[in-house]
Every structure is written in C-alpha cells, then in structure tokens.
Amino acid sequence: MRRFCTSGPVDKKTCYYVERPDIMKEALDHIENWRYFTVSAPRQAGKTTLLKDIVEKIKDKYITIFLSFEDYKNIKTEEEFIKIFYEEIIDELKRYNYTVKEVLNNIREIKKIFEKIYEKTGKEVVLMIDEFEKLNNEEIMNTFLHVIRKTYHKKQIYKLRSVILISVGYLSGILEDNASPFNIAEHLEVPYFTKEQVYDLLSQHETETGQIFDEKVKELIWHNAAGQPGLTNGLAYDLVMKKAKGEKIITEKHFEKTLYDYMRVYIDKNISNIINKAKKEKKLTMKILFEPNNIEFNIYDENIKFLYINGVIDNCEGICCVKVPLYYKALYARFKPQTNGERNKMLKFEEDLNKYIDENKNLKLNELLKRYTEYIKSRGAVMFKGRNYYEGVYQYNLDQFLSAYIELLGGKVYPETQIGGGRIDLMVMYNRKEYLIEIKANIIKYEYEIAKRQIKEYIKRKGLKEGWLIIYSNTIKDFEYITEGENGIKLHIWFIKTNFESPSKAK
Incomplete structure (x- = not known):
C-alpha cells in the first residue's frame, strides 16, 4: 500500500504521486531541442521528484547523469572539484553497467567525458545538477560555467544534449554574471499543485484504502497548504496516520486537531525554513504581513527577491503577499506585536x-x-x-x-x-x-x-x-x-x- 510522502524525492511505487504533464512536456521539448536551461522552486515543492521523473522518461534514449552539488559547499580547490565531480559521474554510469576512464587535469577537460560516453554507447548525455547554488567557490563556478558555455557552442560535437541546473531560486544573477549559455527565458519554475492535483492526490488514498476525506476536509487541505506539495502531503499524512487512523471518514474535527498541532506542537521543516528565512528580512516581512496591499512586488529588489526565491512570499497581482495560509499563520504568530x-x-x-x-x-x-x-x-x-x-x-x-x-x-x-x-x-x-x-x-x-x-x-x-x-x-x-x-x-x-x-x- 502506498502512502503520503512527506520528504522527497517521491518514489511512485511507495508514494501517492501527482503527474504534471504541462511542465513535463516543456522540459522534454527543451531536451529534444538541445536546450540548456534552469529549473527552480522552493524546497519541498517537488522539483527533484519532477527531475527524477524526467530521468525515467528519457533514460532509454539518452544517458542521464543526475548529480547534486549539495556537498560541494566546502570545496576549496579545482583538483578537489574534479575528483568529486568525476567520481559522481562514474557512480551514475554504473546504472548503465559501464564506465569511462579519463585523466582530467583541470575542469576544462571534463567535456572529454561526454565524448567518451558517446563513443561507448552511441547515446548523447543529459546532465542534471541539483542544488547548483551550493557550489559557492566563485572561481571554480566561473570556470565550470565557461566550460559549459564552450560545450554549448559545440554541443553536437561533444554530444552533451542538454544541461539542466536546478536550484531553490533563480540562478539568473549567477549565470548572467558568468556569460553562460543559460538564457533566462529558458527557465522552468515548478509550481505548487493545483486544486485538481491536490484532490487527485487525496483520491488516490481513497481508492486504495477505502478511507474517505470529507469534502470540507479536502477544501481545508487545499486552502491551508495552497497546493504546496510538502505541506499538502504532510497534512494528509497526519490525518490518515494519526488523527483518523482506522476510521472510515476523515472529518473536519480531525482536521482541526491536525491544524492545531501544525501551529502549536509540531516542528515542521517547511514552516521552520520559512520562519528562518523571514527572520533575515524581518522588517520587510512585517510590512508585508501587517501592511497588506502596500508593498509592490519587484523581483529586482534584493530583499523581495530573497523572500520570493525562498518561498516566503509570492507575487499576488503585483503586490507582495504570503500566499500559503499555513505560512501566513506561522509568520503572523512569530512576528505579531507583543502585548x-x-x-x-x-x-x-x-x-x-x-x-x-x-x-x-x-x-x-x-x-x-x-x-x-x-x-x-x-x-x-x-x-x-x-x-x-x-x-x-x-x-x-x-x-x-x-x-x-x-x-x-x-x-x-x-x-x-x-x-x-x-x-x-x-x-x-x-x-x-x-x-x-x-x-x-x-x-x-x-x-x-x-x-x-x-x-x-x-x-x-x-x-x-x-x-x-x-x-x-x-x-x-x-x-x-x-x-x-x-x-x-x-x-x-x-x-x-x-x-x-x-x-x-x-x-
């Protein structure tokens, strides 16, 4: 029996899963057209799950290499970068039961790896790098991006079909500063679930278990999480595994208990992350919370941009707002004036x-x-x-x-x-x-x-x-x-x- 997954990436075999056909088609079209592009979304929004799904759909046609720069934040030298980068590529190639052996003297030579892969397999490479922003050594990042740029201009020679950089926020500042091949127009932003997708997720549980969500509860889950995947799954998981376990119908009373615990008892990683990011822009956050409809949204304002790319605020018809009610309630409680x-x-x-x-x-x-x-x-x-x-x-x-x-x-x-x-x-x-x-x-x-x-x-x-x-x-x-x-x-x-x-x- 599958369940609601509260941490990703989601395994379709063990977790309820929501298909995203529109954004999937757009990503696959980019790959087919030799595009190098970026993907962004706040944490727990489902971007890694989406990319893993893309890997599954193209693995027979291309060699997919999915890396993460999460552990690259402490890299100090180019030699250290090459060693870790190369070892991770070798690990990825084990899925295809073969390897390559190359001596890399510097970052500029990594493009040779993709040529060797094509020579052995006859398949072009799609390189995906998650948590790209964690590579915080500016000199190494500059060199790496210039290598990608040169590869992009000769991509059909090096057989690097597509490069996809994934992050929690926009990479435009980094990429533009380094004259990269990543056109900001070629950018995918992973949205939260729609109402229909939330209801689809809940109906999967109903079909497989026979346990029913009252219609009011479905609406409450949708409105309180606003489609944020991590929160949506978290609320549903708490309801079926704790508040209404063993009961046939999940009622509004069950939801009230779950909501209370999310606001007063649980330390939810999504909410904690939002509060921690908001604290870094406390003055602006308080204006957005307590002076509604007064702060215009402007992505070029660094303070607004910081809150936006970290999922704290949204653009609500040109005005800064906290769109996710659970986030609003948590921030409201955290920053409310003391009496x-x-x-x-x-x-x-x-x-x-x-x-x-x-x-x-x-x-x-x-x-x-x-x-x-x-x-x-x-x-x-x-x-x-x-x-x-x-x-x-x-x-x-x-x-x-x-x-x-x-x-x-x-x-x-x-x-x-x-x-x-x-x-x-x-x-x-x-x-x-x-x-x-x-x-x-x-x-x-x-x-x-x-x-x-x-x-x-x-x-x-x-x-x-x-x-x-x-x-x-x-x-x-x-x-x-x-x-x-x-x-x-x-x-x-x-x-x-x-x-x-x-x-x-x-x-």
Whole structure:
C-alpha cells in the first residue's frame, strides 16, 4: 500500500504521486531541442521528484547523469572539484553497467567525458545538477560555467544534449554574471499543485484504502497548504496516520486537531525554513504581513527577491503577499506585536461568560464586541496612542481579545482564512457556526464602501446571512455601532476609536 510522502524525492511505487504533464512536456521539448536551461522552486515543492521523473522518461534514449552539488559547499580547490565531480559521474554510469576512464587535469577537460560516453554507447548525455547554488567557490563556478558555455557552442560535437541546473531560486544573477549559455527565458519554475492535483492526490488514498476525506476536509487541505506539495502531503499524512487512523471518514474535527498541532506542537521543516528565512528580512516581512496591499512586488529588489526565491512570499497581482495560509499563520504568530500580558486586562475575573451565548447555543458576537469597546476605552491609550499602527496590528489585538473569550467557551478564532478567491481577516468558529470579520484601519469613505462590498461577497460565498466589519479610526470622536441590510444579508459595522490621551495619563 502506498502512502503520503512527506520528504522527497517521491518514489511512485511507495508514494501517492501527482503527474504534471504541462511542465513535463516543456522540459522534454527543451531536451529534444538541445536546450540548456534552469529549473527552480522552493524546497519541498517537488522539483527533484519532477527531475527524477524526467530521468525515467528519457533514460532509454539518452544517458542521464543526475548529480547534486549539495556537498560541494566546502570545496576549496579545482583538483578537489574534479575528483568529486568525476567520481559522481562514474557512480551514475554504473546504472548503465559501464564506465569511462579519463585523466582530467583541470575542469576544462571534463567535456572529454561526454565524448567518451558517446563513443561507448552511441547515446548523447543529459546532465542534471541539483542544488547548483551550493557550489559557492566563485572561481571554480566561473570556470565550470565557461566550460559549459564552450560545450554549448559545440554541443553536437561533444554530444552533451542538454544541461539542466536546478536550484531553490533563480540562478539568473549567477549565470548572467558568468556569460553562460543559460538564457533566462529558458527557465522552468515548478509550481505548487493545483486544486485538481491536490484532490487527485487525496483520491488516490481513497481508492486504495477505502478511507474517505470529507469534502470540507479536502477544501481545508487545499486552502491551508495552497497546493504546496510538502505541506499538502504532510497534512494528509497526519490525518490518515494519526488523527483518523482506522476510521472510515476523515472529518473536519480531525482536521482541526491536525491544524492545531501544525501551529502549536509540531516542528515542521517547511514552516521552520520559512520562519528562518523571514527572520533575515524581518522588517520587510512585517510590512508585508501587517501592511497588506502596500508593498509592490519587484523581483529586482534584493530583499523581495530573497523572500520570493525562498518561498516566503509570492507575487499576488503585483503586490507582495504570503500566499500559503499555513505560512501566513506561522509568520503572523512569530512576528505579531507583543502585548505584554494584555489577556489579564481583557478578561474580568468575575465575568460570567455564559452571557455571550444565547438560548440556541449561538455566539452573541455583538455582546463580545461591546465588551471589546469597553476594553479599548480603558486600555486604548496604552495600546494605540503614539504608535503608527497598521491594519494587521489592530487585527492581532482583536484576534487576541476574541480568542481569550471564545477559546474558553470551546470555540476557535482563525486569522486570514481562505474564502473562495480571497481571505477574511478573522473567522470565528463556535458550535459549528462561522462568523466572518473583516478589519480596516484609517480608511476614507470610498474605501469604506469597497470594504462593505468585500465582506458582503465573503458572506455570500460562505452561504451565511450576516457578517461583521470593524473600522479602526484615529479621526472619529467616539465608538459607534450600526447595521445595514441588503438582499437578505445583515452587516454589523463597529467603529473603533484609536485616538486617546497619552499613555502616561491612562490608568
């Protein structure tokens, strides 16, 4: 029986596997046309698995040599490079049950190996090098790339059909600086899974085991991992092997437990890598997280490029964003502003929380927001005064307040939850009912009208009848609550004042 693989490359015999016909065809076309090209994708995106699959498809027609420069980072001399490079080629040729014997005096002579292989086999060579960026000796890299360049111009003589360099990010800077034959237009970027591919992956498990993913769970896996292969397989593996092992149907309750563990308990290698990379650009990461729609995407900005090639951010219609919700939630938790024990100020010791639940076990969210305004009136001078806060900080403050109450009542608050093609700022889940909250800060009337249309659209997509819009403003004189109704949808709008006296005068 196959399983969900959480580390690659994927073995089709033991793991569920997603075919990628479009990018496979493009890669094979490049090889057939004697193209030398690059392939990039963040870690755990499936690039090595894809290349291994390419090897399988062309192994009968060409001699495929698949190397990795992962252990080349400490190479100091050209002699050391030649020795390791040549030994790895010999190991690869063992798959074809033959070898070559050449004396290489320098890197420039490695092209002789490909001639010898053709003389023995009558087959051209396709050379693939994974983790290419790990070769960090600039002099050796320069020499190697110039050899490849000269080989490229005489590729039909040396019988080197194609060279493919694979990395976690774009190699354009390295390659252009070295006048290489790798045209940046000849570049394959391995995308995340599409929704159809995620569902295909899950259906393979259903077919082979009879264990079924509830449709809602499939949607949650797709939205939370956004098709990132490592995360998609990781979530599915945790569900089938831990949370719902032995059960016929994997439910939303199982997924909630998996999501909790990913956010609070597990040390996931994908998420840890994203956080570590984001820490190196902390200031920019915080702007992208807490000043949404304000940072334009520009691949020539080195800071943005660093976050992009390492999978932290994406280009969302020209704006920098964190497209993978699990990454967003992890980064949100890691970089959120500290509130220094505010929970004790939010909750009243003598308070009866049952007053926030009606006789039908529904959450009385407006009563909670009324309590929130009382908290802000008493603590706003400390929390908001004199600080150039952006929307995300207000979102976190409300998130923390609602979580303090709702988690005690047995519910959950989820930040940045995917809804159709967009995201709602906060989604409260209580007694299997959803409450949608959109948050805006210091907006003008035109933006206010857009915000109302936006939250109404989210309400429609979820099939609900009401939603909440919270407006933080440093210009209004007092707090206000109003409602609006249209086409069977009720909108609760709360205006939260943020301009207070200085903290020194606040109690």
